[in-house]
Amino acid sequence: MSAxxxxxxxxxxxxxxxxxxxxxxSKVTEVMLGRIAKLDQEFHGYALVLAERAMAQAKRCDAELAxxxxxxxxxGVPIGLKDLCYTSFAPTAGGTTIHARFVPSFNATxxxxLEHAGAVTLxxxxxxxxxxTSHHPDDxxxxxxxGVDYWVGSSSSGSGVATSAGLCFGSIGSDTGGSIRFPSATCGLTGIKPTWGRVSxxxxxxxxxxxxxxxPMCRSAADAAAMLGVIAGADVNDPTALQAPVPNYLAGIGDGVRGLRIGVDRSYAQDGIDSQVVAALLEAERTLADLGADIREVKFxxxxxxxxxxxxxxxxxxxEAHLETYPSRKSEYGPDLAQLIEQGRSISGVEIAQIHHERLKFCGSLAALFGDIDLLLIPTMPVPIPTLTKMGEYGADPNVLLSILRFTAVFDFSGSPTITLPNGMAADGLPLSMQLVGPHLSEDMLARAGYAFQSVTDWHTRRALGE
Structure with missing residues (x-):
């Protein structure tokens, strides 16, 4: 047991x-609520704390376990939910002001x-x-x-902050261009972006x-595997949810990586990438090789x-997602989201077809690559965690923004599962990060590889706050 x-x-x-x-x-939930009351006024991870409800849930767990x-x-484990998950017991704002008072009539699947599995919603x-990419100006x-002057990633920012600061044991994030992976990287966490459709x-x-x-966004591969095992699986209410049975991700998590073929494309993973990111990735490669993995040079x-x-x-x-409120309530939108929607409303059918065809070609080529390897090793970001000032400069330069997306966005297009893992510390004392990427429905293998790496390294045990 850890200290x-x-x-x-x-x-x-x-x-x-x-x-x-x-x-x-109930005792642990009480501790967590006290910690939130003490620290979250500084870090602002929570949109809403459900203290009374959480304590009632925890006491029910006490009775069941007894x-x-x-x-x-x-x-009985206290967790946090990203505020895009519908909850019938609390508002779901989705980071907007438009939906600030929206209380759904049902819960997200x-x-x-999670609650059926006994999790306590803090x-x-x-x-x-x-x-x-950005928070509403009024939020x-x-x-x-x-480091409060450093980027916390988007859009699962609160999930990254709360999990890293010890204000919950794990959290739910979502990822469209990197928003499980960026906050996991910037907060020293382990996050699993599952196969598209693996989670309803x-x-x-x-x-x-x-x-x-x-x-899930957690502090270890085993924790992420535990959460994923609860939320994954087919759903009659989501026809895009995959029908494949959900394995017990914890059952074989200790089986190691011996014999796993891990691909490395040195051009993709290293050219134009910060030297600290590259050094940490190379050290992780050596660690995986020492554990018995078969490192193979590949072409991404x-x-x-x-x-x-x-x-x-x-x-x-x-x-399309905002048709009900945009442009009818355009004045209530922040500038970045409004600009994105305006761009989407102006794109032609020909441009959409071009994107669709490019996506199909990439997905086919990536599937062929995974015919020769089991996993791919890459960074999460091309640079160490940038300051907020630097991120503001990045946001003004589309080319730099695209560089940030280099290791994330393509796997949202392909729907490929990834695990994000801390793998070092930069000169400024902040965590560095890497990803392992697998073929569809390889989350069990990703969790196993992440667990093996974390069994012989301690990067995931480093804490932002010492107390």
């Missing part, structure tokens, strides 16, 4: 303490699954407006606990339906054109 204080223990650890009767969910009822590894976590953006999007406010993925498919098409593709689908 971490309660709020930094893993889901797996805290769950076992609950199961053995050595700790009560009777020998154990619902699984999330039973993933919310029902509250709704802040996010960028409509899950695009206080979350601040990175590793029923009751999840969309940014761009064909690009949106929903997944042409990706530049597809990356340049991400903003147009996102804009088209975002415009």
């Amino acid at each position: 971490d204080p309660i709020h930094y223990k893993s889901i797996i650890e805290i769950s076992e303490l609950f199961r053995r009767g050595e700790l009560l969910p 009777k020998g009822v154990w619902r699984g590894p999330l039973h 993933i919310v029902d699954r 509250g709704k976590l802040k996010m960028t407006e409509g899950a695009y 206080q953006a979350p601040l990175n606990p590793w 999007r029923h009751g999840v406010f969309p940014l761009a339906d064909s690009l949106d993925h929903v997944g 498919p042409a990706y530049e054109k597809l990356v340049s098409m991400w903003i147009p593709m996102c804009s088209i689908e975002t415009a």
Whole structure:
């Protein structure tokens, strides 16, 4: 058992303490709510804290566990929900002002699954407006606990902040261009972006339906696997949810990586990339090789054109998602989301066809690559965590923004699963990050590889806040 204080223990650890009767969910929930009250006024991870409801849930978990009822590894564990997950018991604003008072009549499928598994919902976590790149001007953006002057990623910003600062044990994020992976990278977390359709999007406010993925953000690969095992699976309310059975992601998580073929394209992963990012990636490659992985040189498919098409593709689908409120309530939108929607409303059918064809070609080439390897090793971002000032400069330069998307957006187009892992520390003392990418429905292999890497490294145990 780790020496971490309660709020930094893993889901797996805290769950076992609950199961053995050595700790009560109500006591832990009380600790977490106290910590939120103390720290979240500084970091702003939560849009809404549901203290009374969370305590009632936790006490029910106490009673169930006392009777020998154990619902699984999330039973009694306090978590946070990104505020695009519909909740019938609280407003779902989606980072907007338009929907600030919107209380859905039903829960998102993933919310029902988490609560049925015994998870305690501490509250709704802040996010960028409509899950695009920036927060609404009237909203206080979350601040990175590793350094308040540094970028916290978008759009699952509150999920990254709350999980990193020990204000929940795990959280739900969503990823359309990198928004599970960027906040995981900037906050020193482990995040799984599942295969598109592996997790139901029923009751999840969309940014761009064909690009949106929903997944867990946690402090370890095992914790992310535990959460994914609860939320994944077919859903009668979401016809795009995959029908494939959900394996027990924890069952074989300790089987190691011996014999796994891990591909590396040195041009894609290293050319034009910051030297600190490259050094950490090379060290991770050596670690995986020492664990028995078979490192293979590969050629990644042409990706530049597809990356340049991400903003147009996102804009088209975002415009469709906001038809009920845009342009009729245009004045209530922040400038960045409004600009994206305007762009989407102006794109021609020919341009849409070009994006569709480029996407199909890339997906076919990537599938062929995964015929020769099991996983692909790449950075999460081309640079260490930028400052907020630097990100403002990036936002004004479309070419730099596309560089940031180099390792993320293509896998939203392809729907490929990835796991994001901390793999070093930069000179400024902030975490560095990498990704392992797999073929569709390889989340079990990704969790196993992440767990193996974290079994011999301690990057995932570094904490932004020492207390």
